[in-house]
Amino acid sequence: MRSVPAVLLALSGAAGAGEAAPDARALARLVHQDCGSCHGITLKGGLGPDIRPATIAHHTPESLKSVILDGIPGTPMPPWRPLITEAEADWIARYLLEGPS
């Protein structure tokens, strides 16, 4: 039963719009679990490419954020704009570039 409130929190954190600060825990979970379904739970790649810091170093936070929000047409990378806010995409871009601590 303990896990139910945590799950609700995670969902509202990831999907909510216009709230103050991105929920770091929920977003880190989203990255590893859901981005991870293509890029691997450790982000070293699967059907989708490796997205660890060394591999994506050519990106700026801005360019990576736009890939996250709008996807890459013609590839399986989907636009996440329907599910996350700009602030959340920005947090994810920086998290990916810095690497999970």
Add this chain to the structure above:
Amino acid sequence: MRRLAAAAILAAALAGGAARADEIRATGDLGLIVERETGSLLLVDQSERAVISRIEGLGDLSHASLVYSPDQRFAYVFGRDGGLTKVDIVTQSVAARVIQAGNSIGGAISDDGRLVAVSNYEPGGVRVFDAETLNMVADIPTGSKTIGLVDAPGRRFVFTLWDEGETWIADLSGETPAITRIGGIGEYPYDALITGDGRTYVAGLFGEDGLTALDLWAETPRPVRVLPGYGRGDEPLPVYKMPHLEGWALAGGEFVLPAVGHHEVLWVDAATFAETGRTRTHGQPVFAMSRPDGRQVWVNFAHPLNDRVQIIDTLTKKVVHELTPGAAVLHMEFTARGHEVWVSVRDAGKVVIYDTRTFEALAEIEAVSPSGIFFTARAHRTGL
């Protein structure tokens, strides 16, 4: 050594008495649940609806799957990190383990149980191992990510190249592998299935609306496009999780297949591949799995609509029931005769067991980020 070991066993038997019937655990109703983040497996008993033990040390088990030896004693576990682990479920321990590649995606066991094949993304290709020793017996590089690896009768493995849209049939019945390459499968095949009779191989396509079927009984199998342009006129939705075709449904002579980028499952006549219907679903389906008798199809969904399961009646093709087990329903596994189904709910940290007729939740099992559930009955089915 052999004599010494035998003597030791005899001594132990004399000292402690032979194993009694109530200490022997037959494996026919056991199963393994993958705990993806902790690299562990739960050994479970279907009849008791209970965990027997946890087996640890299997590496990165995100997207892990496994197959069973014909005697239902050993499981071969395919980890994302390229690890191939042979688990002895009688002694509840790791019997052997090799890191055979950098990044892998699944495997299969040959019809005779002698060979285990692993499908790899990095380096792209398939590697085949002796099921007894885990020594590599064949290396089949493809230069591409490989998906949809299945076993086919006659000591063959069939798999497909994600980048090239080619299916390869590797025949390992002789001294060296004989490879047949079939092009024109389509754009970005993401997964494939083989029917239980080992005749038909169907690859699902991500890059275009449709699937491609091959008749493996034909002298030269030729690709046949199934449901070309099934989403025509409908803007495809973003896909946040690739569907799976393993665990595909064949219900009453029809395939039930997840549509990519649409909130639908598609019904296809298994003999003619003509469309026979569509069912609107709650979200984009990930698994559409037939209850073993074919009367129901259970469907789970991609992120972010992945908190529920819908049950479709195969006679009416209508959703007849909906369950909300919790956040991130990842997998479902039926008991061999279909009276119960086990459903893994990753974010709730549990597996829920349902009666498939009353839909009553019968029990819950605690698990750490559970994903795949695999019952030993798979040992005797082609393609699982």
